Amino acid sequence: MKYIKIMSAIAVIGIYMGGCSQEEPKKETTSSIQEKNKDNKEDAPVEKQQEEQEKKEQPQAIQTNEQVEHKQEEVPAEEKKEETTPLQPTEQPLQNNEQKVESNEKQEKFLVVIDPGHQQKANLNLEPIGPGATTQKYKVTDGTAGVVTKKRESVLVLEMAFILKEKLEAKGIQVLMTRTSHEVDVSNKERATFANDHKANLFLRLHADGSENKNQSGFAVLTPAEGNPYTKEIYAESLQISQTIVNKMRENHQVKVNGIKFRDDLSGFNWAKVPGCY
Structure with missing residues (x-):
């Protein structure tokens, strides 16, 4: 029984360390999406740039509506969802889990x-x-x-x-x-x-x-x-x-x-x- 408790304590520490290392990749993914969108705008075809120039010459109300429709078509649905989803709500559960694991670690320590x-x-x-x-x-x-x-x-x-x-x-x-x-x-x-x-x-x-x-x-x-x-x-x-x-x-x-x-x-x-x- 005593050896089971020792191994449980080691396992809890391993889970805790693994949980802490999962926050950083999320930040990298968000950054890569933003860079990807930036690159897409810089690499847009010349024809598309000319169309945007012609739209600037139209009345302001029409120009605004067309720009909104164009942006909605340009950004894929999955990227929009990921960009508009706030990161803050996902960080709080991780912190709560870490606190829970730390508490369990103290209780299980042999x-x-x-x-x-x-x-x-x-x-x-x-x-x-x-x-x-x-x-x-x-x-x-x-x-x-x-x-x-x-x-x-x-x-x-x-x-x-x-x-x-x-x-x-x-x-x-x-x-x-x-x-x-x-x-x-x-x-x-x-x-x-x-x-x-x-x-x-x-x-x-x-x-x-x-x-x-x-x-x-x-x-x-x-x-x-x-x-x-x-x-x-x-x-x-x-x-x-x-x-x-x-x-x-x-x-x-x-x-x-x-x-x-x-x-x-x-x-x-x-x-x-x-x-x-x-």
């Missing part, structure tokens, strides 16, 4: 909210893991660090987020981020609420989890668990998204893919009303 996990300083105050929950967890921790690089998780995932944002926007997808710097204090609940408020089509949470087991490595996708009362409305679509990502990652044989992990204890999932994965 929105991804990227959540670069963690932040520079942890906030160890507690918040419920879901609406009405009695179980509580830290609002946000400061994450892990690379074994070799020593780079902090919060730094790494923010770098990843900016790269992903650029690639998605190049495909015409709208992207928002829950944070764009390290000096923030945004809890997991607030990040999910941010995606809800903007009615995101996809809530993508970026993390680089660690393990005390040195033999543990690879790539995995976390998704809401089946039967979780907080995420039952987004479970099916979130799972579909997770499966799509895992299948795509398995095409890269240099990456160890650990599959999908189901979770029901993550605040970022339980407060979300839009589909997503971690």
